[in-house]
Amino acid sequence: MSLLSLETLSVQIGPTAILREVSLSLAPGEIVGLVGESGSGKSMTALAIMGLLPPGAQVSGAVRLEGREITTLPERALCRLRGNEVGMIFQEPMTALNPLMTIGDQVAETLMVHQRMPRAEALAVARDRLDRVGLTAPRFPLDLYPHELSGGQRQRVAIALAIALRPRLLIADEPTTALDVTTQAEVLSLLHDLARSEGMALLLITHDLAVVAGMADRVAVMQAGRVIETGATERLFRRPKARYTADLLAASTHHPAAARTPKTGAPLLTVSAATRSYRLPRPKPFAPHPELRAVDNVSFTLGAGESLGLVGESGCGKSTLTRAILGLDPLASGAITLSGHAVSPEMPSHARADVQVVFQDPYGSFNPRQRVERLVAEPFHLTGRPADWRERVAEALREVGLSPDDRGKFIHEFSGGQRQRIAIARALITRPKLIVLDEAVSALDVRVRAQVLDLLAGLQRSHDLAYLFISHDLSVVRAVTTRCLVMQAGRIVEQGLTEALFTAPQHAYTARLLAAAPQIPQAWTEERHATALV
């Protein structure tokens, strides 16, 4: 008998159908991946299982947990169910824990509430659960506070919380999206291990097909509130039945047309021995300030028209280096030159116009109160606004695949992918030589990401642009760059041609990064390509 079964579950909020006849089942100990793009109803499915749907939601169909219908249960019964039989972990480990409670108390609290366990006993169980998720004593005592832990460690605490009562079902909603690759690999392997060893069913919700490829027994693909395909993982990857699934898989392994080999000659951007450090608080009164070298003696060059990748985990100094290259922050020592001009916060405007930037967050990149026309024209501040600036904006919008009529709209009228196109239009407007792409496609759904990568490749050919492509996503960097730098703790530990670096990494850290990155097995995709050709 299946542990959990959704039977033609439909959820409607107001006039909008959120879920349409979703049917899904999980057996004990089974790992099912639920994948789909943003807005496809993945998270809403999880909330429906937990009985956490927003007020006013109309539900039809059934959610059965061990044969018991739970959509009609009263709130009291649902409270007993949550935690006891169904645990859940969320995407953001920074906000999932109470910052004012120790990790031991947070895990123990669940036990004290649900099982009326005395505090001492609850703390003992909490110790056991934290040991189980890899936060072992004596390095991780119970009286640590969440801020004393890293993101991955916090996610482990969240998992310990979720499994404290040994639920039969664990729902993980994008549990590793906010984590670095190496941390992601550890957390995924922990979840896999927990499901297998404790016979706990795991519903893994993610947008990342590579994550489910390595984890799930079965995969369900959602689109617009429907489950459009369910199947054993390998079968689904090798021979997707639904057109949409095939599109998703193709997009996730998409390689845009290769950039031209860059011209040789004087490099466009030269970074030599760049160093930037931050003063940390004094450890003791009157002690000298310790220094953190966020960027430590970094040197590299970037040629005109070249795509250079910069990969590294959070805190490695990527962002600090980016700010220095954009001329926003000064360097402590070393020098950066861009087409012959020294880069610094005091650099002249015309030199600054040669470098533009596209940021990660398509929602935070624009002033919500200005119209697209003004947003795109902002970099004209550097060059002086030409008389035909409106035409230039229209042209830039056309180049990124939008309509010139979009000039009069506000940014909230666009989707994430469209916003990222507008960000690219803004970066193009001064006709720069270098565009810094700071995680520019990380927040996009796979199909949109593939389109934006194609757009970037096309623009690079037509405008002879150089890209500095900063990302934590190794597969994207591999697909779009010709040369690549690997950064760890402020230093460039390895650099070379992307293909060579990915196939035969020289530095141990690069090898570790590559090993940790989730991948869809090559054999699975080859077969698909073969069938596609037939």
Added chain:
Amino acid sequence: MRPALVLGAVLSAIALVAALISLVWTPYDVTALQIGARLQPPSPAHWMGTDHFGRDILSMIMAGARTSLAVALVAVGIGMGLGVPLGLAAAAHRRRWLDEAIMRGNDLIFAFPSLVIAILITAVFGPSALNAIIAIGIFNIPVFARVARAGALSLWTLDYIRAARVAGKHRTRISVEHILPNIANLLIVQGTIQFSLGILAEAGLSYVGLGAQPPTPSWGRMLAEAQTMVVMAPHVALFPGLAIVATVLGLNLLGDGLRDALDPRLRGRVA
């Protein structure tokens, strides 16, 4: 249109129109005492009755609206006009000496009880509506500076501010062009709160004799004078009280409505 915005606008407009009309006309002369007609209940001749000197309450409320609104408006204007630029400058120079200087100056003003400073100002310059405005205005400066700085700090970390810096824009320009419009909603809401607090502060200062001096009518002094007569003639306290409540409510609704109407993200949605 949003009903709350309409109601707020109507209530605020009534207060404003009453104040403006009182400049040229009131039903009765507010300085004329008619002891024989004192403490009359509302009647066709005196819609809101008369007070203990026989003055027409409707006329006094109209003229009092002028005092209350003028004092509160100018005080909020002083607070916003000086506080917001200071707050923006502090945020733009975060953790540098300018930020420290501005914010510690704010703390200094906050550290003094406002009534003590008001008494000090009026002791030096004499009690008057103008000095009440200055006293209330000074205490609005740090309020607006803090709100502006807090709102601005959260914006300075956003990507579109970084994009503006990449576009070579100076801190001052970014503050005016990007930061100010995006904290306008905070400032409007704070402005309406300070406006209503200003009306109450004016009433408080008038109550202790430090605000507008007789015979200039003031809602606050009307309330203060009515307090001994509430049992005999409740209307004497009721109408100035209602005037204050309706104006403060109207301003708050107006502020909320304006905040939503000014935000393009909320525009066009039904409330």
